[in-house]
Amino acid sequence: TYNIMIRGLCANGDLQNSLVLFNEMEKSGCLRNVITYNTIIGGYCKTGKVDEAVELLKLMQVRNLEPSVVTYNAIINGLCREGRMKETSEILEEMRGKGLKPDEVTYNTLVNGYCREGNFYQALVLHSEMLRNGLSPDVVTYTSLINSMCKTGNLHRAMEFFDQLRARGLYPNDRTYTTLIVGFSQQGLMNEAYKLFNEMISDGFPPSIVTYNALINGHCAVGRMEDALCLTQEMEQRKLVPDVVTYSIIISGFCRNSELERAFCVKQQ
């Protein structure tokens, strides 16, 4: 019961109250387990408080609770998000010292961390290390690699990874398609973006608000505001409600076009 409540609060970004419950467990004699700690550690890691997470990692051991692979994965993710890639080696070492083997999530987290840092070489090293250790890169691994290629403008290589993913018998999902649509849209290559958009739909993945925002952004980037507005209509037909990102994209688009009147109008909306 407590774990579920703590999870809900963490998911809402309310670490404060999740800690209240965490402390309350102590008083009410309800024993915390590894999952309780992992949930709070994950909460810290997602809000840029890795150091606090590491404190909890130590504290749980004082209480005779052994950290699991999930515990370490959460910490590694926290470090990756903060750009503290160097420190991940120490954590990996500690984890191995306890006889815990890095799993797919560990590798995916590291691959993504190195990608974000722009260290694509190291990301690929881990990708192959994964294979060597008998772990299979999955759709998450590939989506990170594809994203990295898109962010650096290597759309050709992004598509190569997309092909490689399918050649391995894996299936792209809505996030994979959206990642590519973002990449093409950012370069203003709208024909390619729409091609993927249609492929996504025929593959059975309904476009999400993120997918639409990416396309809208693409139209705005090339100054086609009417097309952008048209898409907001279309998304509403799909029962998707424009969010703050949608509005920000359109406002920036009008500003860039020196159409301040219209920008203010959208802000008002």
Add this chain to the structure above:
RNA sequence: UCUUAAUCUCUU
């Protein structure tokens, strides 16, 4: 009940 991938912000 816990861990990994996707969208906006001139300049950076």
